Amino acid sequence: LDLVRANLVDYWRLLHDAGIRLARHYLLYPNPWPKIGHLSRRWHGHPVFPAMLELGGVLECRSNWKIYVDEFCFAVNYLREPVARPAVCEPYQPDAPQTAFERKYLDSGHPLYRTIIEL
Numbered sequence: 001l002d003l004v005r006a007n008l009v010d011y012w013r014l015l016h017d018a019g020i021r022l023a024r025h026y027l028l029y030p031n032p033w034p035k036i037g038h039l040s041r042r043w044h045g046h047p048v049f050p051a052m053l054e055l056g057g058v059l060e061c062r063s064n065w066k067i068y069v070d071e072f073c074f075a076v077n078y079l080r081e082p083v084a085r086p087a088v089c090e091p092y093q094p095d096a097p098q099t100a101f102e103r104k105y106l107d108s109g110h111p112l113y114r115t116i117i118e119l
Helices: 008-017 036-041 049-053 066-079 100-107
Strands: 024-028 058-063 090-092 112-118
Touching (some): 008 049, 049 066, 066 112
Parallel strands (some): 024 058
Antiparallel strands (some): 090 112
């Protein structure tokens, strides 16, 4: 396990350029940037997204915004066509919260969603 605090755009590009493959990575409760004009600020709308997918491994995205996970799955499936196992959004109920945001959303009764993708 490597816990890194970095600018993800730069970090993902550096990992990609170095040919490093990840075993597992997570996008846990990213800011959904809800306005339509903010699509490029969402991870799946950002220019670095294809490089991030090429890092391989298992990618898990969780959010309390179903539309965010739905859009994320659409982008993954679009960039990886054809795939045997497409990314799908599913309801998610953790046994124990993994992050402070997950705890906050659980405590306030928000439904949670996730997708797990083998890249």
